[in-house]
Amino acid sequence: MSEERVLEALRALAANDCEREAPPAVEARLLHKFRARHSSRKWRWAGIAAIAAGSVLAVSLSMNHVTKPEVSVPAPVMPVPLPAAPVAEAEVPAVRKVVRKMARPQAHEVVTEFFPLIDSAPPFERGQMLRVQLPAAAMRTVGLPVREDHLADPIQADVLVGEEGMPRAIRFVRFDVQ
Amino acid sequence: MLSDDELLRGAREGDEAAFTALYRRRQGAVYRFALHMSGDAAISEDVTQEVFLALLEGGGRFDPSRGSLLSFLYGIARNLLVRRLGAKQPKEYTEEPAADDDVLEDLTRRETIEAVRSAVLSLPAQYREAVVLCDLESASYEDAAAALECPVGTVRSRLSRGRGMLAQKLAAKAVRSLS
Numbered sequence: 001m002s003e004e005r006v007l008e009a010l011r012a013l014a015a016n017d018c019e020r021e022a023p024p025a026v027e028a029r030l031l032h033k034f035r036a037r038h039s040s041r042k043w044r045w046a047g048i049a050a051i052a053a054g055s056v057l058a059v060s061l062s063m064n065h066v067t068k069p070e071v072s073v074p075a076p077v078m079p080v081p082l083p084a085a086p087v088a089e090a091e092v093p094a095v096r097k098v099v100r101k102m103a104r105p106q107a108h109e110v111v112t113e114f115f116p117l118i119d120s121a122p123p124f125e126r127g128q129m130l131r132v133q134l135p136a137a138a139m140r141t142v143g144l145p146v147r148e149d150h151l152a153d154p155i156q157a158d159v160l161v162g163e164e165g166m167p168r169a170i171r172f173v174r175f176d177v178q
Numbered sequence: 179m180l181s182d183d184e185l186l187r188g189a190r191e192g193d194e195a196a197f198t199a200l201y202r203r204r205q206g207a208v209y210r211f212a213l214h215m216s217g218d219a220a221i222s223e224d225v226t227q228e229v230f231l232a233l234l235e236g237g238g239r240f241d242p243s244r245g246s247l248l249s250f251l252y253g254i255a256r257n258l259l260v261r262r263l264g265a266k267q268p269k270e271y272t273e274e275p276a277a278d279d280d281v282l283e284d285l286t287r288r289e290t291i292e293a294v295r296s297a298v299l300s301l302p303a304q305y306r307e308a309v310v311l312c313d314l315e316s317a318s319y320e321d322a323a324a325a326l327e328c329p330v331g332t333v334r335s336r337l338s339r340g341r342g343m344l345a346q347k348l349a350a351k352a353v354r355s356l357s
Binding site for chain 2 (some may be wrong): 001002006007010011012014016017018019020022023025027029030036037
């Protein structure tokens with residue numbers, strides 16, 4: 001049999017089968033898995049993001065509370081007409097800023113590897129790293145072990161955010177005091 | 179119309195419509211490749227599903243500089259089929275006749291088609307995959323080479339050898355049916 005006849009026979013088979021497709025059940029199963037996969041990923045990040053946002057807010061509120069001294073606001077004064085003669089400006093004593101240096105032990109930063117928050121992200125080109133504070137329970141979301149009695153302990157973490165705004169990866173930070 | 183690469187990017191970012199469009203565009207080719215390689219509709223169904231699941235999980239490994247997305251999908255399907263079938267020869271697959279076909283005319287055509295299908299399934303795997311990709315699925319030599327992870331020259335030689343073997347098998351079948 002010539003090669004041309006073989007090709008003709010193969011073309012007939014190809015034409016006969018050209019509309020064969022996977023049954024619709026395959027698409028339904030895949031979509032189910034796709035949704036489960038992406039919703040769990042969204043929730044996983046949403047959980048971390050919510051905790052991180054809460055922590056940042058709590059930290060910034062407490063910082064405001066600590067650093068801003070209470071100021072007594074004087075009662076409003078009615079404007080008084082200025083005297084015609086020039087008045088020498090009173091000298092205001094310079095306020096000296098006193099900075100207290102505290103002897104602090106050197107803290108050495110130990111970090112874990114980065115754990116991806118998205119399984120199949122586009123290649124990372126640019127972005128930024130944000131330092132946030134989270135409860136230690138967040139470490140469990142990436143499979144790191146945390147003892148039950150330490151779940152609420154605060155822990156620092158670095159979140160790598162891509163330029164498109166998606167959090168790509170997270171690593172946890174520990175400070176070893178030397 | 180969005181390219182395969184654009185749809186894949188969307189799917190990986192969680193865009194369900196992009197994933198659905200990509201699946202609908204490429205599932206037929208993957209399913210037919212599995213069917214012509216295995217001769218088994220159930221295996222082909224499973225392989226198609228696993229190929230697209232693997233794409234969701236490992237789509238990041240796709241490198242457009244090494245071939246088209248379709249050849250990447252064929253490559254995944256091929257690996258899954260090798261795992262499923264191993265050294266087993268695929269079973270013969272016969273299509274169910276449609277009820278409204280003209281019986282006599284259809285019989286000859288169907289006999290020819292089933293003879294070719296059976297001959298393709300009886301080829302050794304390395305020749306079968308070249309024939310299925312290039313002759314049945316009209317893949318380019320480059321795409322077939324990317325899917326089969328071999329040079330284009332090897333695809334050409336396997337295809338030529340595969341066609342030669344098919345010619346012998348079909349001729350033998352014709353002689354048997356005449357006698």
